[in-house]
Amino acid sequence: MRASALLSLLAVPVLTAAAPAPKAKAPFKVTWLGHAAFEVVSPGGTDLLIDPFLTQDPATPAADKDLAKYKPAAILVTHSHGDHVGDTVAIAKASGAKVIAAYELASTFGLPESQTVGCNVGGRLQVGDVTIHVVPAMHGSTPGGRPVGFVLTFKDGRSLYHTGDTWIFGDMSLIQELYHPDVLLLCVGGGPYTEDPATAALAVKKYFHPSAIVPMHYGTFPPLAKEDEVRRAFAGDKRLRVMKPGETLSF
Numbered sequence: 469m470r471a472s473a474l475l476s477l478l479a480v481p482v483l484t485a486a487a488p489a490p491k492a493k494a495p496f497k498v499t500w501l502g503h504a505a506f507e508v509v510s511p512g513g514t515d516l517l518i519d520p521f522l523t524q525d526p527a528t529p530a531a532d533k534d535l536a537k538y539k540p541a542a543i544l545v546t547h548s549h550g551d552h553v554g555d556t557v558a559i560a561k562a563s564g565a566k567v568i569a570a571y572e573l574a575s576t577f578g579l580p581e582s583q584t585v586g587c588n589v590g591g592r593l594q595v596g597d598v599t600i601h602v603v604p605a606m607h608g609s610t611p612g613g614r615p616v617g618f619v620l621t622f623k624d625g626r627s628l629y630h631t632g633d634t635w636i637f638g639d640m641s642l643i644q645e646l647y648h649p650d651v652l653l654l655c656v657g658g659g660p661y662t663e664d665p666a667t668a669a670l671a672v673k674k675y676f677h678p679s680a681i682v683p684m685h686y687g688t689f690p691p692l693a694k695e696d697e698v699r700r701a702f703a704g705d706k707r708l709r710v711m712k713p714g715e716t717l718s719f
């Protein structure tokens with residue numbers, strides 16, 4: 469067969485059923501409220517607050533310090549430190565939201581049993597259309613059990629990982645293997661407390677393949693890294709999404 473004939477054979481279109489257009493994924497929304505505080509609204513509308521340190525956070529916009537506006541299905545608290553527990557109890561009392569935290573911490577809030585959800589590393593909880601996985605964090609949480617992070621998995625298979633306060637640790641590779649987070653809410657602030665921007669960037673490079681990296685726990689107080697240090701550490705990484713407190717992103 470001449471080459472030209474072969475080419476014309478190859479050019480015959482293959483008849484196949486039209487492939488269905490990829491289904492657009494309903495977005496989940498992430499609002500940074502300053503420091504480690506986020507409001508996450510799932511594709512199905514489940515509203516979750518994480519580490520709502522608001523009224524005392526100098527970075528939280530005034531409009532977001534109005535606790536009456538929060539009606540979350542649940543409040544997730546990574547550990548017992550004041551810059552994470554923040555306004556948890558006040559919001560829970562006003563809204564009736566459940567509070568999810570390490571068992572030892574959850575039991576210190578003085579909330580009714582119906583609102584107190586104790587958990588621990590490895591635990592899995594369901595709130596609305598969100599599955600919450602409790603993962604380790606390398607930090608402290610005294611008094612109140614151990615520090616944790618949370619992976620929120622949505623029905624479309626995507627997931628978001630709030631690291632809590634942490635240093636880089638090898639088990640991040642297991643968090644990647646098990647939950648492959650698409651969005652990282654990544655502790656980067658350094659100072660005397662946590663991994664600094666460069667170490668946080670190393671953690672992403674070594675362990676994760678997210679589509680978006682949202683830095684947090686920086687800039688709030690003087691010992692923490694400032695925004696320009698965070699940007700420098702992630703220079704050239706187009707996945708970095710530096711948010712302003714009060715800003716909302718859809719993923």
Ligand SMILES: [Zn+2]
Nearest residue numbers: 549551552633
């Ligand atoms: Zn902290």
